[in-house]
Amino acid sequence: MKTNRLGKILQFVFFIFLLHTSAAAQDFQLAEEYFVQGKYEKAKDIYEKLARHSYNWRSIHQNYLLTLINLKDYKTAEDFLRKQIKQEPENMFYKVDFAVILEMQGKMKEAEKEYLALIETGRKDRERATIAYEALEKYDKYEWAEKLFLEARKYDNSSDKYALQLTEVYAKLGKKKELLQEAIKLYNKSEDYSEYVKGTLQDEFRTEEELNFVEETLLTKVQDEPNHRAANELLLWLYMQQKNFLKAFVQAKAIDKRFKKQGSQLFEIGRIAFENKDYPATEKILSYFVEQYPNDALYFIPARRYLIKAREEVIKNTFPIDKEKVKAVIQDYQELINSQGKAKTVEALKDMAHLYAFFLDEKEKAIELLQDAINEARYNNKLVAQCKITLGDIYVLKGEFGEAALLYYQAEREQKDSPIGHEAKLKNAKLSYYKGEFETAQNHLDILKNATSREISNDAIDMSVFIQDNTGMDSTETAMREFARIDLQIFQNKLDEALKELEAMLKKFPNHSLTDDIYWAKANIFIRMGKPQNAIEMYELILKNYAFDILADDAHFALAKTYEELLQNKEKAKDLYQEHLTKFPGSRYVAEARKRFRILRGDKLK
Structure with missing residues (x-):
């Protein structure tokens, strides 16, 4: 009998509990709806009801507090906090909320x-310091966060503890000097932070003045502590970020000696300088490398090749070509x-063949070298494909298009969906263009527009637009076929012949889109x-008559470069680079024009 009565009591209690829980859940939901809608008075009424029970406090804390803040009911908020x-004296978030509410009431001393x-609580324990920081960060209280970590560092008698947090804090406060010091400490603690530190420095130090400050700070640090990693x-x-490869070279030499890097960093800087077409820097860096590390099994041969390649690029771009230098x-x-053997120097064979064919007109010698290179590299598909592309170019030079097309196709197939494969496909598109097979060329180009290599993709788009613009209005495509044939002559170094035929085209097709x-x-x-003066006349004709066409910015930038590099008229070049920035703000040459203008103006570039 007693057992039965007890069971009924428990059932009744459970029923009341469910009823209360259900009602509370409905209140929570309704209060949240009012809060989201901005109906703070109605939300407050329900939250006050829920706040009568301490077990609800955590659940309603955030929205109830924001409701009271929006209503400027700071007294109720203070009492609630x-x-x-009192219930949770260790809760850092409540303490920060309380301090903020006091500030909102003007109670600054209490806050x-x-x-x-x-x-005082947070500085003695890393976990508490981290939680306190999160609580302060919620209200952007970075000045107090700074004090927190500096006190914590003092308590632990450490000069670099909390460097990560202080780097973040100083970034928020805009304290660049302190930020840099903490970033250096953080980087020095562990290489795991290297990318974070570099990203932070890139984001926070942008102006020339700021970059000067970074350089001066780091230089001072290195002078004071030569072994500071x-x-x-x-x-x-x-x-390296500033592409100041000669300064990078000086610094890399110092690192190489201090930290026994065995030259690997020096080689990489030389390679990057080459990729950025800074050939004088490449030559200086890699000359030092091959002199210092003649027995380096990994980098010596590529360093020698890049060194020779840098000299080659200078010669190839100095006109007229000096055959003795070639x-x-x-x-x-x-x-x-001869010193390293053919098996290790296939790329040198390939580059040498290119020079023989295109600059000394010794095509058969070039073909022989490339066939030798392909045989030596037979187990390296990538290198074989590169040699086949160069060999294809030489057959185009000879006018043997069938052989060229086959070699390009083989290279594309062997390196499918790779930059080398895409390059081979672009070569085949160009070959179709030379032959006047514009539809076939367009089919190749349509595929290449989405190539992973931006350079190949851009070349494909440019060529596709060029063909489309100059064939659409002319159903016979006569002018375009003539121009493509002359383009081939230019590729084949038949410059006098090409020049005559271009002049004839101007008379034959006056006012043509070409x-x-x-x-x-x-x-x-x-x-x-x-003949730079003659070139200038052509650039000026484009700028005069086609100022709003696609070649205008190319012509303007080329004009400035011609004055700077070939005529040594720095003042004229400076004015043209400055003009380029205003006349062609969307030009692909804007960054380079700005850099060249500043150099000619005498700015100290960083």
Whole structure:
């Protein structure tokens, strides 16, 4: 009988509990709806009801507090937080909320007392310090976060503890000097933070003045502490970001000696300088490398090749071409091949073949070298494909298009969906264009527009637009076929012949859409012939008559470069670069024009 009565009582209690829980859940939901809708008075009424029971406090804390803040009912908020802190005296978030509410009421001394108490608690324990920081961060209280971590560092008698948090805090406060010091400490603690530190420095130090400050700070650190790893590495990184390869070279040499890097970093800087077309820097860096590390099994051969390649690029871009200098570069390649063997120097064979074919007109010698290279590299599909592309180019030079197309196709198939494969496909598109097979060329180009290599993708898009623009209005495509044939002559180094035919085209097809392209082609021929004044005339014709067409910015930038590099008229070039920035703000050359303008103006570039 008693058992039965007890069971009924328990059932009744459970029923009341469910009823209460259900009602509370409904209140929570309704209060939240009012809060989201901005109906704070109605939300407050329900939250006050829920706040009568302490077990609800955590659940309603955030929205109830924000409701009271929106209503400027700071007294109720203060009373509510006092109760919560009494119940959970260790809760850092409640303490920060309480200090903020006091500030909102103008009770600054009381608020300061709370912040100082928070710091006193947080500074003695890393976990508490981290939680306190999260609580302060919620209200952007970074000044107090700074005090917290500096006190915690003092308590632990450490000079670099909490460097990560202080780096973040100083970034928020805009304290660049302190940020840099903490970032250096953080980098020095562990290489795991290297990318974070570099990213932070890139984000926070942007102006020339700020970058000067970073460089000066790091230089001072290195001078005071020559073996400070972080300062040394960050200084090198800074120079590489600025593409100041000669300064990077000086710093890398110091690192190489201090930290026994065995030259690997020096080689990499030389390679990057080459990729950025800074050939004088490449030559200086890699000359030092091959002299210091003649027995380096991994980098010596590629360093020698990049060194020769840098000299080659300078010669190839100095017009008219000096054949004696070309022969000297070929001799450099031959010495490398003789000393290291053909198997290790296939790329040198390939580059040497290119020089023989395109600059000394020794095509058969070039073909022989490339066949030799393909045989030596037979187990390296990537290198074989590169050699086949160069061999294909030489067959185009000879006018043997079938052989060229086959070689390009083989290279594409062997390196499918790779930059080398895409390059081979682009070559085949160009070959179809030379032959006047524009539809076939477009089919290749349509595929290449989405190539992973941005350079190949852009080339494909440019070529596709060029063909489309100059064939759409002319159903016979006569002019375009003639221009493509002349383009082939230019590729084959038949410059005098090409120049005559371009001149004939201007008379045969007056006011054709190709006219600006004809001027552009003539300008390029004149540059290669060492006739810069004639090239300038062509650039000026484009700018005068086709100022709003696609070649205008190319012509303007080329004009400035011609004055700077070939005529040594720095003042005229400076004015043109400055003009380029305003006339062609969307040009692909804007960054380079700005850099060249600043150099000519005498700015100290970082």
